[in-house]
Amino acid sequence: MAEQIISREFKNRWINFYGKNVTERILRELEQSDPRIISPNALYTTRRQLQESLESQGFRFAPETPFNCLILEFEPFNIVATSEYLSGLFTIQALTSLIPPKCLNPSSESVVADLAASPGIKTCLLAEVMENTGTLFAIEKAKKRIPALKSNIARMGIYNTFILNCDARSFPGLNVKVDHIMLDAPCTGTGLKLKKNKRLERRILNDVTRQSLIQREILDEAWKQLKIDGTIVYSTCSLEPEEGEVQINNFLARHEKQVQVLPININIGNPGNLTRWTKVYDSQISNTRRIFPDQGMDGFFIALMKKVRE
Amino acid sequence: MQITKLTDEEIVAVSTVINEILKSDDLSQILDTHSLIKIINRRDEIYLIKNSDSLYLSSSITSDRGKNCKILTGKIKLGFFIRGKFKIGIESLRFLANYCQNPIFLSPRQAERFIYSKDINLKLDDTKKGLEKYSDGSMVLVFNKKGIPIGYAKILHKQDYIQLKNIIDIGIYLRSEKTAF
Numbered sequence: 001m002a003e004q005i006i007s008r009e010f011k012n013r014w015i016n017f018y019g020k021n022v023t024e025r026i027l028r029e030l031e032q033s034d035p036r037i038i039s040p041n042a043l044y045t046t047r048r049q050l051q052e053s054l055e056s057q058g059f060r061f062a063p064e065t066p067f068n069c070l071i072l073e074f075e076p077f078n079i080v081a082t083s084e085y086l087s088g089l090f091t092i093q094a095l096t097s098l099i100p101p102k103c104l105n106p107s108s109e110s111v112v113a114d115l116a117a118s119p120g121i122k123t124c125l126l127a128e129v130m131e132n133t134g135t136l137f138a139i140e141k142a143k144k145r146i147p148a149l150k151s152n153i154a155r156m157g158i159y160n161t162f163i164l165n166c167d168a169r170s171f172p173g174l175n176v177k178v179d180h181i182m183l184d185a186p187c188t189g190t191g192l193k194l195k196k197n198k199r200l201e202r203r204i205l206n207d208v209t210r211q212s213l214i215q216r217e218i219l220d221e222a223w224k225q226l227k228i229d230g231t232i233v234y235s236t237c238s239l240e241p242e243e244g245e246v247q248i249n250n251f252l253a254r255h256e257k258q259v260q261v262l263p264i265n266i267n268i269g270n271p272g273n274l275t276r277w278t279k280v281y282d283s284q285i286s287n288t289r290r291i292f293p294d295q296g297m298d299g300f301f302i303a304l305m306k307k308v309r310e
Numbered sequence: 311m312q313i314t315k316l317t318d319e320e321i322v323a324v325s326t327v328i329n330e331i332l333k334s335d336d337l338s339q340i341l342d343t344h345s346l347i348k349i350i351n352r353r354d355e356i357y358l359i360k361n362s363d364s365l366y367l368s369s370s371i372t373s374d375r376g377k378n379c380k381i382l383t384g385k386i387k388l389g390f391f392i393r394g395k396f397k398i399g400i401e402s403l404r405f406l407a408n409y410c411q412n413p414i415f416l417s418p419r420q421a422e423r424f425i426y427s428k429d430i431n432l433k434l435d436d437t438k439k440g441l442e443k444y445s446d447g448s449m450v451l452v453f454n455k456k457g458i459p460i461g462y463a464k465i466l467h468k469q470d471y472i473q474l475k476n477i478i479d480i481g482i483y484l485r486s487e488k489t490a491f
């Protein structure tokens with residue numbers, strides 16, 4: 001059963017990289033469906049207020065509140081039809097989506113870029129972290145994905161954002177130096193739960209090669225626009241090392257001495273690890289984070305890097 | 311050019327609508343720190359940006375490579391022009407709600423109907439809301455009981471009731487994400 005969800009080629013790669021036990025767990029978890037995770041919009045409400053107001057309409061939540069989110073246990077009707085949703089009091093997303101925006105530490109004057117924005121869930125979370133101040137550039141290449149981005153930004157009452165429809169690799173053309181960058185990069189998505197990922201069994205190795213090349217190009221262009229002491233948070237919902245640990249390891253080699261990989265202070269996932277991939281690698285990789293699919297979480301990779309010199 | 315300033319007539323058209331909604335001339339205060347810009351997309355869209363943001367617009371326009379990286383929206387969308395008339399956009403709701411002097415609150419049942427793009431008829435004895443004082447056709451910002459802004463309406467004085475004619479409401483996020491934005 002589990003073998004059909006992804007090709008043997010990928011499964012073998014996971015076994016080589018993560019080991020047999022972890023791979024078995026990944027395959028089991030990918031098949032599970034997730035509860036809906038509700039993240040209150042701190043610009044306009046508090047968790048308590050939101051919870052009370054939804055509970056009075058019959059919604060029920062789990063007692064635990066990871067990352068200050070509510071875990072939906074029962075909905076009397078679809079929660080996106082509530083006036084709370086329509087007036088932007090919350091987003092619905094995987095818990096892992098909350099991590100990249102929360103890694104950045106913008107001030108009210110910061111200039112920030114989200115280089116792969118649609119549908120804009122993380123854009124909205126980032127604007128929240130920015131307290132709706134400063135300037136956020138939300139960049140998305142696919143024109144047909146722009147309406148969802150506009151709609152989410154409007155619904156969530158976000159007023160610090162310029163939307164740009166372009167390839168992130170031409171971002172330097174805007175001539176703007178930024179304090180922070182979020183790159184939630186286009187990827188093969190092999191860490192996404194099956195429900196959101198109908199094409200998982202059709203993934204081929206070529207996809208990994210193609211996506212990791214785009215990620216590399218976007219990373220290098222983004223790096224040019226980052227100010228000294230600025231930070232970039234890179235993430236993918238892929239389980240392939242070429243889109244995670246290996247991508248960052250190569251990036252560190254290309255930008256030797258310019259990069260400090262900062263630790264990510266969360267207690268989920270494991271430190272990035274390349275011992276099963278290569279003998280020689282940058283020890284800073286252990287500051288990146290590898291997260292396996294789990295309750296409410298997609299398989300995910302995340303790295304936070306600071307530009308220490310040009 | 312994709313991004314331009316507004317003509318004097320356009321500025322008047324925009325301020326008339328906004329000031330009517332706010333029941334004040336707060337827009338002129340907002341314009342001390344913000345500027346109005348027009349971005350020509352499918353329609354002529356009107357945005358507010360901070361004065362300090364104009365630097366991004368010029369670099370997007372003047373730089374050669376900037377041609378490949380154009381700004382599509384400003385920070386605060388107020389609305390758009392259609393056949394020479396300024397129409398308020400739902401995107402402005404939370405922003406203008408901050409400045410609104412005379413909010414209209416609807417009961418839970420009225421608010422629910424309003425979000426389904428229905429007009430709301432208020433009996434005259436129900437007009438402790440103070441709607442009589444507004445002229446026929448004037449625009450108001452509508453809130454639910456919890457103080458959350460839910461849309462814009464026009465006031466129409468009928469013989470024995472006052473109608474809040476739905477102009478636009480937050481139900482649009484459910485009805486038409488793909489077409490409206």
Ligand SMILES: C[S@@+](CC[C@H](N)C(=O)[O-])C[C@H]1O[C@@H](n2cnc3c(N)ncnc32)[C@H](O)[C@@H]1O
Binds near residue numbers: 118141184218
């Ligand atoms: C992983 S998704 C982003 C999800 C988003 N951050 C969120 O949380 O809602 C990656 C996005 O990047 C876009 N994309 C792909 N290639 C791109 C490029 N070269 N430049 C900019 N965006 C690109 C895709 O269309 C897709 O919308």
